Amino acid sequence: MKLSEILREDFEVRGDIDVEFNNVQYNSNEVGKGTVFVAIAGHTIDGHNFIYEALQKGAVAVVYEKARYKPLNNEDITWIGVNESRDALAWIANRFYGSPSNSLHLIGITGTNGKTTTSYLIREILKNDGKKTGVIGTIKYLIDEDEIIAKHTTPESLQFQHFLYEMVQKGIKYAISEVSSHALSLKRVDYANFEVAVFTNLSRDHLDFHKDMEDYFQAKRRLFTELLRDDGISVINIDDDYGKRLAEELSRNKLLYSIGDKSADIYVEDYKLMFNGTEIKVCINGESHFIKTPLLGIPNIYNVLSAISVALYLNVPLNTIKSALLNVKAPEGRFENIDEGQDFLVFVDYAHTPDAIERLLKSVIKLREGIGHVGRIITIFGCGGNRDKGKRPQMGKIASELSDYVILTSDNPRWEEPRQIIREIEEGISKDNFIVVPDRSNALSIGISMCEKGDILIVAGKGHEDYQEIEGKRFPFSDREILRKILRELKK
Secondary structure: OEHHHHOOOOOEEEOOOOOEOOEEEOOHHHOOOOEEEEOOEOOOOEHHHHHHHHHHOOEEEEEEEOOOOOOOOOOOOEEEEEOOHHHHHHHHHHHHOOOHHHHOEEEEEEOOOOHHHHHHHHHHHHHHOOOOEEEEOOOEEEEOOEEEEOOOOOOOHHHHHHHHHHHHHOOOOEEEEEOOHHHHHOOOOOOOOEEEEEEOOOOOOOOOOOOOHHHHHHHHHHHHHOOEEEEEEEEEEOOOHHHHHHHHHOOOOEEEEEEOOOOOOEEEEEEEEEOOEEEEEEEEOOEEEEEEEOOOOHHHHHHHHHHHHHHHHOOOOHHHHHHHHHHOOOOOOOOEEOOOOOOOEEEEEOOOOHHHHHHHHHHHHHHHHHOOOOOOEEEEEOOOOOOOOOHHHHHHHHHHHHOOEEEEOOOOOEOOOHHHHHHHHHOOOOOOOEEEOOOHHHHHHHHHHHOOOOOEEEEEOOOOOOEEEEOOEEEEOOHHHHHHHHHHHHHO
16 A cells, blocks of 8 residues: 555655555554554653654654654655644554445444443344344454454554454444543544444543543543434433433434433333343334343343344344344343352442442342342442542442442552552441452452342452453453352352
8 A cells, every 4th residue: 555545634744655555553563564653642651752663673654743753864764744643543544444434334332331231232133133243342352253352442543443344354244332432532433434323321430531521521422423424323321411411412313212201212111120131111113012131230221222222223123123132141240140059149240430330239229129039238349440539439338328238349459559449438438337358359258158048249340350450460350250169169
């Protein structure tokens, strides 16, 4: 490919624009002969400091930010000055891979909670309709049935466009992507052509990255106002305050869903929560339909509604949707039932925000009430280090008030001292119904030992994660595996 094919009018170019290149990289470690190197100024590392290394490895062109770098006097290299490297990388990546999203039905899902489950539900519905799909998200990236371990909810633009390209090469027509607020702020999905944008909800999270909730909302809003194609559709949960605001601000195609709000296009007339699934009476286009699913809890009703909305827009028959939802399995670590034959219930969930843990525990309470259950709710959780500290006391307060007993433990402390994180969680607790067990493995053992017949143990925060991050290192650790091991030992 010639360099001229990826340039833009506002790029300031010095050198040969007809030079051939075969690769684009922003990591100097990946540079080889014939590479275009894009220098990105990150939070901790500035790619401009690695330009010389990239040139030594064979880069034929360098993209740099004009405000940060003065190009070397090297006539053998093409220098491309830009205002913002991340924007330039997104543009170049899209051009380099041939604008793959133009050949796809690209579905973007954003929100604080529910993105992963919604993406999996949409995938299962489309698969049930005979469609090949690709998924980019928190747990893993899927290209049809091929799995790739996910490092970020939404990868950097170069990898994002590469995954879309791979999907197109394999004949996939439907791509489903979780779109995080970080990705939207850092332009990881810019210049992709989204046909569907889904808004699940918005609650406190990532305020270590965003300056406030308004900044967080505006990042999410970009998917609907800047990245959605002109004839695309916005699918929005209007039970959420920010969702309702978004729906009011958007003037073009919208599909609104709700539990109980009859002004929505799709709304729930009634539902029944059980420990083996959920029954939902849904009104679609003025007609009532019964949906059954093994998924549990109110949050999953919202996930089902968003998935139904997307599928109907994509012209999937309702019977096909019902069949898929009847047989679907929850993603790993999303209200996952850990059953080894014990006489009490154990659930693992990824809930790691105040809103998520509140929704989770309220769902468990409703489940308990619905079947006349009298067992206790015991909750084990912690908070991640080097993240929004303001949510810690909020989560402590919610867990204490909605649980019969709480075990405070470590999550991913990262570079913080675990006991200090726990002390900040304790600040929100006024009831005397908790203990502190910093070692998470020990906390899980104690939690199970406390359970009596009919109790419900909730382990929140890490969900699908199979590691614990401590002082810059990731150590193998899976709540799900450790719980199963402990429960099996009980049976011996």
